[in-house]
Amino acid sequence: MSKTHHLDLLNNSISYFREAVAYAQRESDDTNYWKFAILHVVQAMELAFKERLRRVHPTFIYESVDRPGKTLSLKGAVERLRNPQIGNIPIADWEVAKILKAFDLRSELTHFEFNHSHDHIELKFAEIFGFMIFFYRRHLGLETAAFIEEEQHNRIIRLVRTRAELLDRAKAYVKSLEGGDIWLCPTCQEGTFLTAEEQCCFCHHKECVVECPTCGAESLESQLIDTSDLLDWDYDEGRMVLVEEIGLEDHVCPECISETRQKVEDLRRSQYDEDRAMEEYYARKGG
Incomplete structure (x- = not known):
């Protein structure tokens, strides 16, 4: 049973995330596209949160751990993820505020009269999209290619607000690291290339870090010069x-x-x- 839950939660989360990306990457002025992008990305987030809790213990995805039945809400999932004795994930208060606002926006889009501007919805999508990129990678151990294609990722980061949100999050992630060198990424030209992971945490460019055969200093493979x-x-x-x-x-x-x-x-x-x-x-x- 737990294996079935694993497949349902994780794969469904990724499926919703890809649908959200499909709407967002159209770069259209049609607000309806962003409406569906928000609906899908928030659903993806809720399922991803439950999958992370399931990995702690299957009963944690239910409202009542004593009487498994109804799964808990997104708000309940956030609380358990932040609980030091359960998820122990350091989700900052400002991140929680953005998550809950996105959740409320999804409820409005689904149940109430829709009265938000295109820019507002795009911004909310950017915030959750940026959060989910790092949640998938850092807390579910997924490679980027497992939940978004490289071409799709590159198209979305060209959106100004999404790119700014991702860059802020990438820089915050860099600051949170205790070890490893941070280099200028040759692809996006941001100081977000993590040598320990051999990957840029902003644009996700991957490249081997190698030693110069002459001096032994570390360098990106592409930066070595042919003699x-x-x-x-x-x-x-x-x-x-x-x-x-x-x-x-x-x-x-x-x-x-x-x-x-x-x-x-x-x-x-x-x-x-x-x-x-x-x-x-x-x-x-x-x-």
Whole structure:
């Protein structure tokens, strides 16, 4: 039974989240699209909260743990998630306020006369969308690709409010970390690339962090510089000398490239001078 609950809660949450994304990514001025985006993303959030509680203990998804029957509300789920003895998840008061406002907005959209502007709904969607990205990853252990396609994610973050909300949340996440270096992401150009996770927590760009074979310093793989252009490929003997003499690596980090170029140039000049000296020697001897 618990396995069935697991599949229903998690997969249904992801299904609603994807539906929300499908409406939001249309980037339309039609308020109805944002209305359905809000309805679906809040439903996705409620199911995700219950799935997290289910992982603590299956009975925690019910209003009464003594008499399992009706599942608890989103508000009840938030309370249990924040309870140190149950979920022990540090959801800040300001985040709770946004969650509850989104919940109230969903109720208005469903049961009452709708009287909110396009901008207001878009903003509320951005807040919950940003929250859910991190909840799925941090508290349900999902890879980004499990709940949103990369192309869809990139289209949504281009929405100004959503992007701002995600960036604020990513920066807050970075500040909450106790260890690991934070680098400038080569894709979004924000200081949100986590070396320990080898992923940007804003745009979710993934890339290996590697050691420079020359100095041993860590660098993004894409930032290593190919040294093949420093070699005379049409002069195999000369290339062999360069590789053997200075131990030339195929790729080096930006900090090492200048020194590597200088070593290659110095060795090339030394080889040239040696060759000229030998030519003159044989010329004199022949003479």
